Amino acid sequence: MIDMIRKDKITTMIQKAKQQADCIIFVAHWGTEDETMPNEYEKQWAAYLMEQGVNVIIGGHPHVLQPYGRLTDDKGNETVVFYSLGNFVSTQQKLEELLGGMAKFTIQKTVKDGKTSVKILTPTVEPLVMHYNSDSGEFGPYMLSDYTEELASQNGVQKYIGDGVFTLDNLKKKFNEIMSMNVTPSTGTNLLDVTINTDLNMIDSSGNVVEDTASITAEQYYADKGIDITSESFNTADNSSGSAEGSSDDSSDDGSDDGSYDDGSYDDGSYDDSYYDDSEE
Numbered sequence: 001m002i003d004m005i006r007k008d009k010i011t012t013m014i015q016k017a018k019q020q021a022d023c024i025i026f027v028a029h030w031g032t033e034d035e036t037m038p039n040e041y042e043k044q045w046a047a048y049l050m051e052q053g054v055n056v057i058i059g060g061h062p063h064v065l066q067p068y069g070r071l072t073d074d075k076g077n078e079t080v081v082f083y084s085l086g087n088f089v090s091t092q093q094k095l096e097e098l099l100g101g102m103a104k105f106t107i108q109k110t111v112k113d114g115k116t117s118v119k120i121l122t123p124t125v126e127p128l129v130m131h132y133n134s135d136s137g138e139f140g141p142y143m144l145s146d147y148t149e150e151l152a153s154q155n156g157v158q159k160y161i162g163d164g165v166f167t168l169d170n171l172k173k174k175f176n177e178i179m180s181m182n183v184t185p186s187t188g189t190n191l192l193d194v195t196i197n198t199d200l201n202m203i204d205s206s207g208n209v210v211e212d213t214a215s216i217t218a219e220q221y222y223a224d225k226g227i228d229i230t231s232e233s234f235n236t237a238d239n240s241s242g243s244a245e246g247s248s249d250d251s252s253d254d255g256s257d258d259g260s261y262d263d264g265s266y267d268d269g270s271y272d273d274s275y276y277d278d279s280e281e
Helices: 007-018 040-051 149-154 168-179 218-225
Strands: 025-029 056-060 068-072 078-082 099-112 115-133 138-143
Touching: 007 040, 025 040, 040 056, 040 068, 040 078, 068 115, 078 099, 078 115, 099 168, 115 149, 115 168, 149 168
Parallel strands: 025 056, 056 078
Antiparallel strands: 068 078, 099 115, 115 138
């Protein structure tokens, strides 16, 4: 376990882990609370961890879901990054904070001519809902596919948010909305050496606050693209989540991609939002 995000310490520990394990999974505490778009700090670290040979990155701290996908570069490095899986168990008071995710992927190990290689196949996120009701003594997560409108109406969060907000339909729409975002990878490195103080400010080696001028919010992302996430067309089952020209496709059996550093999207094509077509319910 590495208690703090320090570049030299992390680099050393990853190299040590590679001598003992075939697959390296890095769990990161990062991100902006209640923000569904990964920030620049997350993206720079994801790229750096990929370069160091990390196979899978699983992030947490924002308390909400963020997109996931495959990151590659022209040197043959590759990683799958789940920027944030949101909350697993909590009694927070926003819809987004009660919508979590379970990361799923297959680790394929191949030994050929005495050399071992690892591929991460079919990564995906299965949505979860945290259900709590102090009156009935219920506290625990459900798969969204098993959740019902009746349960949603009984969730303790109903005491804190407006009528008609925490519904099964809105949970499905929010999941589609988050997973539809295409995350632009970062080529920057200026945030790899900063530390985070108790006020959550980034501090450089001279003790100065480093301003984040590169990050955008999910709201800005959709505004820039001119997308109305409340529109009927956006929320239909035909909405193609995360698709973008040049994005890698992980849906093939071998999990291979074109080896490019994808500057358009992390989407791997495996997320299918038709899972939430209400006509099937």
